[in-house]
């Protein structure tokens with residue numbers, strides 16, 4: 001932790017209000033900047049076609065140690081720049097992302113699988129820029145905690161130091177930016193290890209941002225689980241921001257026993273949605289559909305089990321099936337498609353297994369229900385499974401894919417109990433034409449966020465985080481800045 005009060009001018013690298021002069025590049029040039037040279041590294045496949053896109057560098061333990069050492073050395077100067085200059089740098093980074101948006105979106109689409117269109121790749125790059133700009137514009141002011149004439153005490157927030165970020169493969173760039181933007185904004189240096197499934201697009205994003213950032217404050221290391229474990233347990237890492245599964249989150253907590261790294265853990269979810277009686281199925285069908293199937297269901301806070309009142313059950317099921325029919329799936333680079341493949345074979349197997357199990361346990365397949373092999377190896381169609389009950393694996397386990405179980409209920413109390421019966425609590429939603437009634441139900445659901453008549457929407461100023469085994473710590477807005485800062489009391 002360095003002295004935030006020292007003269008910011010001495011290390012100034014960015015003029016506030018400076019204009020970006022960075023031109024966009026094409027996808028191949030971007031890829032060549034980050035991939036391992038001359039046939040080295042690890043093959044990364046296009047999720048839709050399974051062709052080789054490029055080769056990810058395989059960084060060694062020495063590379064990781066070096067990145068952390070350089071981050072540690074660069075951090076005090078970055079912090080000393082002061083809030084205004086760091087914000088200006090983040091604005092320039094957002095300009096650079098915008099200038100390269102199409103190339104980044106195409107690379108992301110190929111590596112992750114999500115289509116360019118719909119709430120997918122272009123949307124994700126737009127969110128990166130929006131989150132950077134919001135972090136740049138957000139301030140975390142000192143808080144006067146006592147000022148009674150005798151005592152004056154203030155809480156100020158300083159940089160933590162070196163932040164380690166570990167990310168998943170579903171929204172690799174957006175989630176990366178959720179970690180990077182506040183960390184840099186508060187004066188930390190950050191070392192990020194993207195998921196081994198989607199390293200190239202994250203490294204490409206970093207290379208674009210590093211056109212405007214000072215050296216070593218933002219570094220990517222490409223590696224697998226072991227690389228993540230080494231980053232999490234490194235003695236010079238002061239804070240870990242982790243987004244991924246609950247199982248890995250537990251390991252990161254164990255690692256923090258050694259280095260005492262502070263943690264933000266955004267873990268798995270199995271979000272419930274409750275449709276109350278009296279709701280108009282047609283009016284909610286589109287939003288319900290995208291709440292469940294955004295990114296082909298591979299979204300942490302997607303609607304993963306839907307409880308529908310008996311009085312509207314059949315209509316909700318048929319309206320959802322109608323939206324599914326109108327939502328084309330296929331190769332993400334095809335401008336018509338809004339749904340893509342599963343990102344990797346492991347996730348494809350999870351979805352296939354859960355759907356087969358649901359069929360064997362009384363589930364009625366309304367649409368989908370078997371792999372869409374005609375589209376490619378990892379395509380699984382939108383699958384709506386009606387008439388399942390709590391206890392069936394598709395309801396109780398996180399499917400993280402395009403298969404939605406719909407459960408019938410007749411007593412709202414039972415639906416609330418069902419929503420709360422699992423150990424996860426990331427998001428939830430209540431659907432109703434009566435907002436007051438919906439809010440009453442929402443207040444009884446154990447989840448970090450409860451949406452009303454929508455599901456999964458995030459906003460850079462609205463805090464986001466889970467409860468129970470979905471993790472702890474908040475991201476976004478002022479709370480998100482606090483999470484990558486250390487409070488210090490100045491008393492006197």
Ligand code: NAD
Nearest residue numbers: 168169195224225228229244245248251266267268269300
């Ligand atoms: P994962 O836990 O398998 O992997 C996430 C990252 O952790 C990867 O980069 C991986 O290499 C790394 N890792 C693995 N073992 C590690 C270890 N021992 N120490 C340190 N790092 C390690 O998760 P995933 O399959 O990539 O992502 C899917 C999961 O993430 C789902 O459960 C989903 O709900 C969750 N998720 C949560 C949020 C959220 O905001 N809460 C967002 C997206 C995804």
